[in-house]
Amino acid sequence: MKRWMAFLLVLCMAVGFAACSTPEAPTTDGTTPNVGNPGDPNAYYFTHKGTDIRLNGDMEAILKAIGEPKKYTEETSCAFTGLDKTYTYDSFVIQTYPKGDKDYVYMFWFLDDMVETPEGVKIGDTQAAVEAAYGTDAYNGKNAFITKKDNYSMTVILKDGVVSSIQYTIVIG
């Protein structure tokens, strides 16, 4: 009995340490943000050149559809190996997060009135137009309309009574 138990315990330990030889990165190493479900079809989006650009969308597919950006930069975060990438086009900017070996849309915002939201709001519109599209509930009482869906949010910022910025992002929990 004694020997049996000792044997089992040793076996368990041995299995444990046998696994030590697998060289894997520690958990604090190269962890990527776990911000959502890549490819979520219900995420916020806007349409450009007939392509839907969607939060959590696959950036590779978007690049294929709408072409290379005017400007491209990479941003590291302290200590982590993952790269956040920023793609600047004429009228909008897309930022991605890495997951696995792919990049997914984390955030996008508009730069001019050549693009508009699915509800038809664009930069330069009046507050009344935004209110018509998103309702008074979305108004924060000061300078912005904010809507939320699942873990996504859209923000329309007003300056001097007209829309100055429209941005969509994944909200991190």
Place this chain on the structure above:
Amino acid sequence: METLLQILQDLHPEVDFETEEHLIDNKILNSFDIVTIVAEIDSEFDVAIPAEHLLPKNFNSAKALYALVQKLMDE
């Protein structure tokens, strides 16, 4: 007592109920048997054994069971 032994014997012909003292503890009788015995006693002796008397000590031997039936008949 004879009738009682007959009831028990019908249920488990292989057991010697006159000597066996641990019918419950040795798992010879299960709850189904107990209920069947109660029903039989009810029809043969016209004595109803209430649920609170369905205890191991009352069913461990034919003697104990007979004592219980006697007691209940007295009341």
Place this chain on the structure above:
Amino acid sequence: MKKKSILILCASLAVCIALLWLLQALLMPKYMGSVKEGALIGEYYDNAGNNDVVFIGDCEVYENFSPITMWEEYGITSIIRGSAQQMIWQSYYLMEETFQYETPKVMVFNVLSMKYDTPQSTGDQTQREAYNRMTLDGMRWSDSKWNSVLASMTEEEKEWQGQWSYLFPLLRYHDRWSQLTAEDFQYLFKKDQVSDNGYLMQTGVKPYEDEHVQPPLVDYTFGENSYYYLDKMVELCKSHGTQLVLIKAPSLYPVWWDEWDQQMVEYAEKHDLLYVNLLETQEEIGIDWSKDTYDAGLHLNVYGAEKLASYFGRILVDECGVADHRGDDTVSAVWAEKVATYYARKEKLEAQS
């Protein structure tokens, strides 16, 4: 007989505790390879005691200032208590803990982390938890550490009462046994110094070419919690007779909005503090963004860090009256060693890149 069995019991208990301790040491990440940032906080204790200047903050301090250069040029004794994504409450408790080891003349705090008001406001849970560990695991047991843990925990950590795992990290790293590498055994008892008095050297060059952009914000006001800890820092330093200097390192990203800068200017004025926005003096410092950064403008490499140290050291001498210790033989001897390590490291890294 009874006595003997109690003796055996006690001896066995002692052996078990020792084994658990050993196991814990083995399972904790060593941060000697790719994520050296995690080792920074723990290295402070070997170099604590006689520093006139202590820098506290995130990567904008530990990547941007070279204490060795400040020693060489001005005889300033300084150390950096920096860690990746250090939150302002963590900075506060590090400051509090520092006063248990030394009372510097000047505390320098980098204000970028004012933008993170709560533990929820940056990164996702997994990432935040990893950053928490890197800042907190290196600290020695103390009240400051405990309070910092309570202030820092993510929702998931709170859910499983993760505070206990900061006292006994075995509870956090218990399942790392399947990922142990040679590094874990090699550095089980003795770790290398990865930094030079808290400065983590980078020798690579990746020029800054395009501007990093961020969308405008709805509200630029720093959060209440951030101000709460900044107030506490002011008070803490005052009570120890230490001058608190606020800085914004010259990193080009994350964006440092003008609205934020304005708030810091006003805060410094109100509390009679020195606030230096080093972004505004890039040209005076002499930073060449095509050579002095290793990641396109986010952090400086060693060449930039030396320039910045040289510039900021002058401010420390002129504005704060920090003394020159080069005449002191004992101090000089200690620093001579540090200088040697620094150049050896620089040479080695340059050879690699």
Place this chain on the structure above:
Amino acid sequence: MQITSFRFLLFVAAVLAAYYLIPKKGQWMLLLAVSYCFYLWAGIEYLGFILLTTVSTYAATMAMAANQDKQAKFLEENKETLTREDRKASKVKLKKTNRVYLVGCLVLNFSVLAVCKALLIEPFQTAAAAGTLSFLSIGLPLGISFYMFQSMGYVVDVYRQTTPAERNPFKLALFVSFFPQLIQGPISRFGQIAPTLYAPKKFDGKQLSFGLQRMLWGYFKKLVIADRIAAAVIALRGPEHTGVAFFLLTVFYAVQIYGDFTGGIDITIGLAQTLGIELPENFIRPYFSKNIAEYWRRWHISLGEWMKDYIFYPVSVSKPLLQLSKTARKKWRSFGQRLPVYVASVATWFVTGIWHGLTPNFVLWGMLNCFFIVLSEECVGLYERFHNRFHLKEKKWYGGFEILRMFILMNLIRIVDLFPNVSDYFSRIGSLFTTFNFHILWDGTMLKLGLTELDYIILACGIVLMFVISLIQEKKGSIRALLLQQKPVLRYALIFALLVIVLLMGSYGVGYNASAFIYNAF
């Protein structure tokens, strides 16, 4: 407070220290105080529920006891003058008056329980989530099914005069709320635990050590086995998993619920033992059973006993049923004889089913159990002839075959727990006979269930360990007693090794979602 949380362990450590430091007279009062602390931790809004049960139980039993005393005194004083008939009449009168208190107390408590359970069903939960019925969102009060059944058993016992009524309301309150068993039972009888629950206890190193060892073993089953395999059980519930995958699910679920429930009970009983309190066993290696009746005598024993004493027997020997039996017997003798058994079985298993949850799948679960128990009872003779004909009982392998057969049958019945929609269950059962997708065992499907190869290795070793330990217990008795005979150093080394295994391989902390005990939900 989760039983697997650090907070719980600290709580237990503090309770233990205080328990043996304070004067022994105060020990049970301390237990009452900490039990209420434990209960309050779950939420102050639940306090009313346990107080209601405690107060109504106390009031009913005290009223009954007063009547019993009065009657006893009356009989004693008039010993000479009373005739047999008089005495009988007095007894009948007592039962009649006391029945009012009994029924009142039972109805009150069980309606509260029924309402609480009913609120867990879909339409109410949807309404609660939508906020239209906000008071519903509080969830099931901690341990309500357990403490209520325990208390109601006690009320019936007092009514039947098989247990004396506890006259100290605080002692009774401790019986209802004793914190180790609040979470998932066992459902103890007053007579079983009263002797050790209130008695003053001296510090006993052996009891403490035995209790802690048992808790450690419980944590092993819960954290290393049950919580690890939980991910795969959840994954395998998906509609795409049919045939062999479904069979696998039944086995995985058997492992999970065994580790979870028996592990939890080990922690509970071990904890009570450290306090010098003896709780009744709830499991006797149930998976070694050879038939379904035996299984139910070895699995969740305290619930089975409760059902037998308070549902099965009373129903089967009730007047109308005996009457019916008599009538039926005139026509079909043996059927009439068995009639009470059938009716009582159906009633018992119906109640057992809805005790687990008020959804159709639990009713089905109860009925399946009932069907197979009755079937096997009725086929006893048939089996015996079969066995004797082929001399099977003498063959060693036949016992193993019976155990395996039982294990698979119970797995198939038990799994209905997981399918609130009963038709899903039947379609899966059907797929066992139509889908022979054995390829999932080696085509990588197994690694997509949330378990890595390493997890499977740990699980396999863990299951072997549990199996061997059970085997030793079955053949040689208590493991801890056997350990005690070994040299101290070896003993400590083995215990320490188990501790290290739990620490290193337990599913807790970052990346593991703390999962509640399955039986918390009942």
